[in-house]
Amino acid sequence: MEELTLKIEHLCSGFFTERGYVPAVDDVSLVIPQGQVVGIVGESGCGKSMIARSVMGLLKYPGRITGGSIQLAGRELTGLPDRQMQRIRGKDMAMIFQEPMTSLNPVATVGRQMREALLLHEKMDKNAAREQVLNMLERVGISEPEKRYNAYPHELSGGLRQRVMIAMAMICMPKLLIADEPTTALDVTIEAQILRLIRDLSRQTGMSVLLISHNLGVIAQMCDAVYVMYAGKIVEQADAFTLFDSHAHPYTKGLMDSVIDLKTNPRRLPAIGGVVPNLLHLPAGCAFSPRCPLAGERCRAERPEMEQLAPGHMCRCFEGRRA
Amino acid sequence: MALFKTKAAAVSEELASQIGESDTLSIKLRRMVRRNKLAAFSGVLLALLVLCAVFAPVLTPYDAVTGDIAQRLKPPSAAHWLGTDEMGRDVLTRLLYGARVSLAVGVVPTLASMIIGAALGMAAGYLGGKADHIIMRLADVMLAFPSLLLAMVIMYTLGGSVLNIFLALTLISWASVARVARSETISLKESEYVEAARSIGVRPARIILRHILPNCIPSFIVLFTLNVPGAILSESSLSFLGIGIQLPNSSWGLMVNMGRQFLYNAPWISLAPSAAIMLVVLCCNFLGDGLRDALDPHLNND
Numbered sequence: 278m279e280e281l282t283l284k285i286e287h288l289c290s291g292f293f294t295e296r297g298y299v300p301a302v303d304d305v306s307l308v309i310p311q312g313q314v315v316g317i318v319g320e321s322g323c324g325k326s327m328i329a330r331s332v333m334g335l336l337k338y339p340g341r342i343t344g345g346s347i348q349l350a351g352r353e354l355t356g357l358p359d360r361q362m363q364r365i366r367g368k369d370m371a372m373i374f375q376e377p378m379t380s381l382n383p384v385a386t387v388g389r390q391m392r393e394a395l396l397l398h399e400k401m402d403k404n405a406a407r408e409q410v411l412n413m414l415e416r417v418g419i420s421e422p423e424k425r426y427n428a429y430p431h432e433l434s435g436g437l438r439q440r441v442m443i444a445m446a447m448i449c450m451p452k453l454l455i456a457d458e459p460t461t462a463l464d465v466t467i468e469a470q471i472l473r474l475i476r477d478l479s480r481q482t483g484m485s486v487l488l489i490s491h492n493l494g495v496i497a498q499m500c501d502a503v504y505v506m507y508a509g510k511i512v513e514q515a516d517a518f519t520l521f522d523s524h525a526h527p528y529t530k531g532l533m534d535s536v537i538d539l540k541t542n543p544r545r546l547p548a549i550g551g552v553v554p555n556l557l558h559l560p561a562g563c564a565f566s567p568r569c570p571l572a573g574e575r576c577r578a579e580r581p582e583m584e585q586l587a588p589g590h591m592c593r594c595f596e597g598r599r600a
Numbered sequence: 601m602a603l604f605k606t607k608a609a610a611v612s613e614e615l616a617s618q619i620g621e622s623d624t625l626s627i628k629l630r631r632m633v634r635r636n637k638l639a640a641f642s643g644v645l646l647a648l649l650v651l652c653a654v655f656a657p658v659l660t661p662y663d664a665v666t667g668d669i670a671q672r673l674k675p676p677s678a679a680h681w682l683g684t685d686e687m688g689r690d691v692l693t694r695l696l697y698g699a700r701v702s703l704a705v706g707v708v709p710t711l712a713s714m715i716i717g718a719a720l721g722m723a724a725g726y727l728g729g730k731a732d733h734i735i736m737r738l739a740d741v742m743l744a745f746p747s748l749l750l751a752m753v754i755m756y757t758l759g760g761s762v763l764n765i766f767l768a769l770t771l772i773s774w775a776s777v778a779r780v781a782r783s784e785t786i787s788l789k790e791s792e793y794v795e796a797a798r799s800i801g802v803r804p805a806r807i808i809l810r811h812i813l814p815n816c817i818p819s820f821i822v823l824f825t826l827n828v829p830g831a832i833l834s835e836s837s838l839s840f841l842g843i844g845i846q847l848p849n850s851s852w853g854l855m856v857n858m859g860r861q862f863l864y865n866a867p868w869i870s871l872a873p874s875a876a877i878m879l880v881v882l883c884c885n886f887l888g889d890g891l892r893d894a895l896d897p898h899l900n901n902d
């Protein structure tokens with residue numbers, strides 16, 4: 278059996294607000310085999326970042342993991358005390374964020390921020406750390422690393438900053454890199470470069486990547502396997518080829534159509550009508566049923582379970598095969 | 601209250617997000633000098649005053665403690681620019697030596713209260729929960745007291761001395777600093793770079809020292825310049841009431857007090873130190889305003 282870098286089983290996490298429990302992630306299971314790039318795709322607010330934060334142990338108050346298990350290379354992460362999570366974060370797993378413009382401390386030099394992880398986890402002295410940082414900067418395609426080492430973040434462009442963020446996340450060679458919409462804030466050409474960089478680094482080092490995006494194009498380019506998410510639940514999962522070729526869930530179809538629409542007829546509105554449901558008041562049946570063109574009686578009354586359509590292809594829909 | 605809090609958090613978050621885009625401290629200061637002449641002038645004046653206080657023995661031929669009784673209560677003249685007091689001492693000389701105490705009283709307790717307030721406020725903001733609750737309720741209690749009254753009580757019980765003045769003034773001003781430090785910390789804690797630091801496993805103490813504190817420095821600088829005049833005024837009031845600095849030490853507030861009896865025949869004895877207090881307080885406020893504008897990212901966009 279191939280080795281799993283990340284194994285999430287029945288993960289539930291949500292927010293305990295004054296108005297009630299918000300189930301942002303509901304019974305999500307997901308695996309990332311070693312060296313693979315796995316994508317999560319879905320509309321804004323469906324809980325993608327919440328999964329990432331649950332794995333990193335960086336949930337924001339009042340968010341909490343309420344059930345399930347998360348295993349990083351066989352080691353259970355849920356329930357670990359903060360001190361131990363601090364030892365794992367940055368060393369065995371790391372994360373890059375959406376906003377490269379604000380993800381670096383404006384008053385510290387790039388070099389000082391990048392070497393922080395090495396000083397912490399590898400107990401390196403400053404000179405050795407500096408060497409390693411310069412190597413890493415070079416590796417992520419930053420020219421004149423010496424100059425950038427002493428630069429302040431505001432002296433760098435957005436693309437460069439995201440490269441720095443990637444270098445910073447990878448400096449201790451983590452087993453897992455979580456990239457939460459790493460290119461949303463960048464323009465298209467830079468986006469392609471950054472994605473290629475992440476994929477190349479993953480291939481060279483055998484690092485697994487969890488790539489989060491609401492952009493199917495990005496997912497298509499990058500991923501081995503894809504999970505489609507809606508209102509806190511996985512609604513379809515398959516390898517990238519199957520998903521694009523023979524997706525089964527009407528929501529996935531809607532996402533595909535909106536991409537195609539934008540390409541062929543940019544003036545038409547994206548294909549999925551309606552809005553994401555309020556997580557506090559989810560419909561009794563399938564969460565997607567109010568927006569679904571195929572929804573029937575049963576969809577509104579009963580919640581569908583994940584069903585296997587083909588080996589490795591799962592879908593949560595009563596009408597799945599018809600989409 | 602809840603509404604106000606979220607609004608404040610949102611605003612400071614916006615501020616924090618723009619810090620990433622703005623210039624370095626030195627650029628901002630240079631821009632302030634260029635744009636806000638009044639603030640720059642105030643800064644220069646304050647610096648001069650400090651120099652005068654430090655080099656008082658060189659600047660004046662007279663002695664601050666012993667005077668020439670024959671020369672008592674003389675109006676301003678070429679020999680005594682600001683006249684003499686009831687013991688024949690040169691008022692300008694007294695003013696320069698008094699500046700040492702008054703400025704020290706402005707700076708030392710303010711600095712001490714900044715350090716204490718910043719440490720407590722940042723701990724409260726970063727840790728949240730119970731620690732936050734305890735520290736901030738304590739601060740609320742402090743703020744609910746009329747501060748001068750509190751300082752008076754302290755001075756009465758401890759007795760008047762420079763050290764006790766420092767203590768009293770520190771005690772009455774740390775709470776407002778803690779409030780500012782807490783709200784800054786809460787907004788910075790949510791910022792992406794603090795999150796990024798956490799995501800590579802940096803521990804809380806180091807995050808506060810390395811990532812949050814440096815980004816609070818601009819507001820602390822502004823707060824400092826705005827708190828110094830308050831301390832100077834408090835000391836003046838206490839000394840005027842006779843429970844602050846004690847003779848033979850002197851401060852501007854004490855000089856105003858001493859000159860009170862001669863207000864009709866020799867008004868310069870009280871007026872000179874009053875004017876000095878006013879000047880310093882105004883300069884600090886102008887400088888503080890200028891710094892606030894210079895360091896506020898919203899006003900830097902043109």
Ligand SMILES: Nc1ncnc2c1ncn2[C@@H]1O[C@H](COP(=O)(O)OP(=O)(O)OP(=O)(O)O)[C@@H](O)[C@H]1O
Nearest residue numbers: 292294299301320321322323324325326327328339
């Ligand atoms: N503090 C909070 N209290 C209650 N609900 C929250 C809170 N923060 C986030 N949520 C909810 O949690 C859900 C999941 O948010 P999450 O950030 O994971 O979405 P996302 O899929 O990453 O979206 P995006 O594409 O916009 O980043 C959202 O529906 C959001 O409304």
Ligand SMILES: [Mg+2]
Nearest residue numbers: 325326327457
């Ligand atoms: Mg997100």
